[in-house]
Amino acid sequence: MRLPFPEAPVPHGTRTLMYGFKYYTPTKVVFGKGAESKVAELIREFGGKKVLIHYGGGSVVRSGLLKRVTDRLDEAGIPYITLGGAVPNPRLGLVYQGIELCKRENVDFLLAVGGGSAIDSAKAIGYGVANEGDVWDFYDYKRTAAGCLPLGVILTIAATGSEMSDSSVITKEEGLVKRGYSSDHGRARFAIMDPELTMTLPDYQTACGCADILMHTMERYFTSGGNMEITDALAEGLLRTVMANAEILVKDPKNYDARAEVMWAGSLSHNGLTGCGSDGGDWMTHKLEHELGGLYDVAHGAGLTAVWGSWARYVYKDCLPRFKRFALNVVGVEPAGTDEEIALKGIEGMEAFFRRINMPTNLRELGVKASEEDLKTMAHKCAVGVDGAKGSAKLLREEDMLAIYKASV
Ligand code: NZQ
Ligand code: ZN
Numbered sequence: 001m002r003l004p005f006p007e008a009p010v011p012h013g014t015r016t017l018m019y020g021f022k023y024y025t026p027t028k029v030v031f032g033k034g035a036e037s038k039v040a041e042l043i044r045e046f047g048g049k050k051v052l053i054h055y056g057g058g059s060v061v062r063s064g065l066l067k068r069v070t071d072r073l074d075e076a077g078i079p080y081i082t083l084g085g086a087v088p089n090p091r092l093g094l095v096y097q098g099i100e101l102c103k104r105e106n107v108d109f110l111l112a113v114g115g116g117s118a119i120d121s122a123k124a125i126g127y128g129v130a131n132e133g134d135v136w137d138f139y140d141y142k143r144t145a146a147g148c149l150p151l152g153v154i155l156t157i158a159a160t161g162s163e164m165s166d167s168s169v170i171t172k173e174e175g176l177v178k179r180g181y182s183s184d185h186g187r188a189r190f191a192i193m194d195p196e197l198t199m200t201l202p203d204y205q206t207a208c209g210c211a212d213i214l215m216h217t218m219e220r221y222f223t224s225g226g227n228m229e230i231t232d233a234l235a236e237g238l239l240r241t242v243m244a245n246a247e248i249l250v251k252d253p254k255n256y257d258a259r260a261e262v263m264w265a266g267s268l269s270h271n272g273l274t275g276c277g278s279d280g281g282d283w284m285t286h287k288l289e290h291e292l293g294g295l296y297d298v299a300h301g302a303g304l305t306a307v308w309g310s311w312a313r314y315v316y317k318d319c320l321p322r323f324k325r326f327a328l329n330v331v332g333v334e335p336a337g338t339d340e341e342i343a344l345k346g347i348e349g350m351e352a353f354f355r356r357i358n359m360p361t362n363l364r365e366l367g368v369k370a371s372e373e374d375l376k377t378m379a380h381k382c383a384v385g386v387d388g389a390k391g392s393a394k395l396l397r398e399e400d401m402l403a404i405y406k407a408s409v
Contacts (some may be wrong), residue, residue: 048109161270202239225279
């Protein structure tokens with residue numbers, strides 16, 4: 001497959017201001033076939049004496065991974081308890097259960113085995129154990145955490161980057177409020193990544209993961225704030241690599257090399273690397289999706305692609321140089337026509353890519369029939385969640401959010 005590399009660097013002419021940044025990636029990564037066999041020694045290395053193994057709805061039981069992990073801990077004489085049940089869009093109720101369990105059993109180390117949902121739920125449990133009071137306060141932006149139980153991860157789906165990110169996203173059952181909390185305290189001490197573990201994924205989840213990985217870099221890329229050439233080059237290379245390998249995985253899901261490329265890209269896409277020097281990024285596609293995930297319980301990656309095109313068309317004129325650059329360097333659009341025409345071709349090309357990997361490009365394809373009232377509710381909750389307005393490509397308020405939801409029906 002031809003990667004759409006430009007013939008020569010495309011001058012972007014968008015340098016506004018290079019921002020200072022903090023780059024903190026304390027997670028020890030152990031990557032490759034069979035990496036999970038190192039789990040006991042890694043827990044020892046980071047001081048774990050009593051472990052809570054936290055996982056999702058059972059894929060790790062069915063694949064035999066959980067058994068392999070507990071066998072290793074048994075051999076090493078490391079005591080553990082288990083708590084499964086983290087669902088996609090993980091719930092606060094299970095987090096409360098996990099906190100109680102850890103306190104009762106004197107757990108001092110968390111091991112998340114699974115995807116972003118198990119990892120995020122484990123992070124929330126860790127905040128709840130290490131801090132007094134209601135853990136939801138952190139997700140409700142009422143206070144910040146002073147610590148978190150140490151966490152290790154065995155990743156089974158390349159998607160959220162939670163294995164190296166500072167964030168955790170939890171849904172509160174009451175009012176279906178989905179919120180993220182970010183803190184360096186929650187970053188994993190180690191992340192075990194064996195691409196083979198992702199081969200049992202349903203094709204839909206593989207594609208959702210690829211979409212999410214792309215979005216984590218695109219959210220950072222589409223800014224009207226500062227940027228750095230090195231960051232843009234890393235970002236564009238990451239996006240091209242994930243797109244090429246996502247298409248390989250549609251036809252050949254057992255392709256180890258493609259799985260490995262995507263898995264490592266997933267971590268790099270959300271550990272801060274592709275945002276260094278910018279104003280922090282846009283993040284409105286994520287905010288719009290979080291409302292969809294909260295209300296309709298859709299898969300995160302699919303929710304993102306369902307609103308991205310409508311978001312992009314709504315904002316591209318306010319961020320034209322970046323959309324043009326994206327079209328030329330990532331999507332491989334020919335440099336002919338006006339800047340607006342090139343930018344629009346880039347948006348269309350990206351949507352065509354989403355369709356090629358069987359991801360939705362609107363709410364109908366996502367399987368969501370939203371009433372006018374639902375769209376208003378989501379726009380309102382989204383605006384409240386961002387304290388009124390958010391976005392760097394273009395600053396969006398409640399009425400803008402509603403317009404984007406309406407355009408994505
Ligand atoms: O629950 P199990 O049975 O394990 O099944 C899962 C789930 O049904 C399944 N799965 C995972 N690995 C598998 C597998 N099935 C077969 N074989 C495997 N190897 O896949 C489904 C999805 O898993 P989940 O953990 O929900 O997916 P993902 O990693 O995409 O996590 C999504 C959650 O993370 C949040 C999302 O909003 C959503 O709640 N995010 C977290 C972020 C972070 N912490 O940094 C950033 C993201 O932007 C995102 O918001
Ligand atoms: Zn995401």
